[in-house]
Amino acid sequence: MHPAPSVILFTVLSGLGFGMLFWLGAGYPSVTGWSAFAFFTVAYLLAVGGLSASTFHLGHPERALKAFTQWRSSWLSREAWLSVASLLFMAVYGAGKVFFAANWILFGGIGAVLALTTVYATAMIYTQLKTVPRWNQPTTPALFVLLSVSGGALLTNQLWAALPLFAIAIAVQIYAWKTGDTALVTSGSSIESATGLGDKGSVRAFEPPHTGTNYLMREMVFTVARKHAMKLRIIAVVLLALPLLLLLASAPGHLLGALAVLAHLAGVLTLRWLFFAEAEHVVGLYYGKR
Amino acid sequence: MTLLPETTEKKLGLVIDLDTCVGCHACVVSCKGWNTENYGAPLSDQDPYGGAPSGTFLNRVHSFEVTPKEGAAQLVHFPKSCLHCEDAPCVTVCPTGASYKRVEDGIVLVNESDCIGCGLCAWACPYGAREMDQAEGVMKKCTLCVDRIYNENLPEEDRQPACVRTCPSGARHFGDLGDPESEVSLLVAERGGMDLMPEQGTKPVNKYLPPRPRDAAIDILAPLLEPVATGPKGFLGWLDKALEKI
Numbered sequence: 338m339h340p341a342p343s344v345i346l347f348t349v350l351s352g353l354g355f356g357m358l359f360w361l362g363a364g365y366p367s368v369t370g371w372s373a374f375a376f377f378t379v380a381y382l383l384a385v386g387g388l389s390a391s392t393f394h395l396g397h398p399e400r401a402l403k404a405f406t407q408w409r410s411s412w413l414s415r416e417a418w419l420s421v422a423s424l425l426f427m428a429v430y431g432a433g434k435v436f437f438a439a440n441w442i443l444f445g446g447i448g449a450v451l452a453l454t455t456v457y458a459t460a461m462i463y464t465q466l467k468t469v470p471r472w473n474q475p476t477t478p479a480l481f482v483l484l485s486v487s488g489g490a491l492l493t494n495q496l497w498a499a500l501p502l503f504a505i506a507i508a509v510q511i512y513a514w515k516t517g518d519t520a521l522v523t524s525g526s527s528i529e530s531a532t533g534l535g536d537k538g539s540v541r542a543f544e545p546p547h548t549g550t551n552y553l554m555r556e557m558v559f560t561v562a563r564k565h566a567m568k569l570r571i572i573a574v575v576l577l578a579l580p581l582l583l584l585l586a587s588a589p590g591h592l593l594g595a596l597a598v599l600a601h602l603a604g605v606l607t608l609r610w611l612f613f614a615e616a617e618h619v620v621g622l623y624y625g626k627r
Numbered sequence: 628m629t630l631l632p633e634t635t636e637k638k639l640g641l642v643i644d645l646d647t648c649v650g651c652h653a654c655v656v657s658c659k660g661w662n663t664e665n666y667g668a669p670l671s672d673q674d675p676y677g678g679a680p681s682g683t684f685l686n687r688v689h690s691f692e693v694t695p696k697e698g699a700a701q702l703v704h705f706p707k708s709c710l711h712c713e714d715a716p717c718v719t720v721c722p723t724g725a726s727y728k729r730v731e732d733g734i735v736l737v738n739e740s741d742c743i744g745c746g747l748c749a750w751a752c753p754y755g756a757r758e759m760d761q762a763e764g765v766m767k768k769c770t771l772c773v774d775r776i777y778n779e780n781l782p783e784e785d786r787q788p789a790c791v792r793t794c795p796s797g798a799r800h801f802g803d804l805g806d807p808e809s810e811v812s813l814l815v816a817e818r819g820g821m822d823l824m825p826e827q828g829t830k831p832v833n834k835y836l837p838p839r840p841r842d843a844a845i846d847i848l849a850p851l852l853e854p855v856a857t858g859p860k861g862f863l864g865w866l867d868k869a870l871e872k873i
Contacts, residue, residue, distance in 0.1 A: 531753075
């Protein structure tokens, strides 16, 4: 699949933002006044910034409000509702913290659950696609939620939670690569099933329908940078593990903290790029590619 | 509404005969010709006369080589367009309700004025049947020529999809696959019509008729076509004999 920068930024930034909102809503850290203002501003900038990045890849962003209508069947529509609901609940909770030093735990609790559900809905947009076997497995929502919650814990300075969550996220990611690498083969889709000609013999794509490229190939048969996949996997894991090492220091200051955040951000961006670039869509089978 | 209907009154679709398709791409051209000036936005091309031409098509013809365990390899031309699936995953993922499956005839359509161009439906389709128009920013797909098949301004013989009407080898058939007595259903039953990627669970309405075994048919006549005299004649015959004697 084509790793569109807008979609990578959207999932990474909004994942971090909603991860922060989860911890803030759950009362970690329990801050008020200017300190709360700073935390909530960063969380909202990330969440809303990510969501607005997602509209950049739309053909008609001016019609984006129509995406709220089909929540009964569409995960994309559900994500739209959940994100807005989460932002609204957390806005009330945040206003209480910032202006009244009040702790309206009902709003915070509901907001925190909605924030996590939003990230889950984002993941389900990809997980639901049977056409991309690498995505169509339970590790996809698990990873989206883990990376969001661990990044959120790092940004809200909840190191007691962040460090074990990083370790779990890395382990799940490695497991997801292991199962993902064979997902297309085990899905049962092949050039034989795609053409229905498998019982006649072995099938080979002889001639594509067009001499140039097309939308399908640009969007779904993206094979360009896969040769670097293994190096990028290692880089991503190292970047994700860096905060673990940096923050194990006895009294990590702001500088080490900022380094840890940057390493985490770069690690998740690399992972998300790989998430798209490595995903094989079954339509590639018609072109003799994967 | 992106919830799929429980059932549809008809299941209009195509039956494509892989045995008779000659791979001429006439269906591709007639499809583009009709649909670029009728239903919805035109089917745009980008850089059509330049170095990297690309464009929106609702129907494309692949060619595959099938090599059996024994005997000669065979080339199969393979037209592919929307299969108007009963469990169309492209419809349920749509966030705006632009994609829908019609209750009356089962045709899957896009209401272009509701489409935000997010591209998720194209991702959800295993067959590559949906293409985003790069000029218009909306999703395009086969309409089964919904503006021809019910069009009383057209002569009756033209009230079928453009690709079917134009196919010079009779490889494309249009009809109601929900009616077991329809011509297309009888054809599918007789020839063992098949689904593409049945493991994807989309329950496609369009069916493909597999190529007939060729070599078996030729084998019946082959002994009768053996050459009677195999030896050379004339000058070559004399030369052959002369050389034998030396």
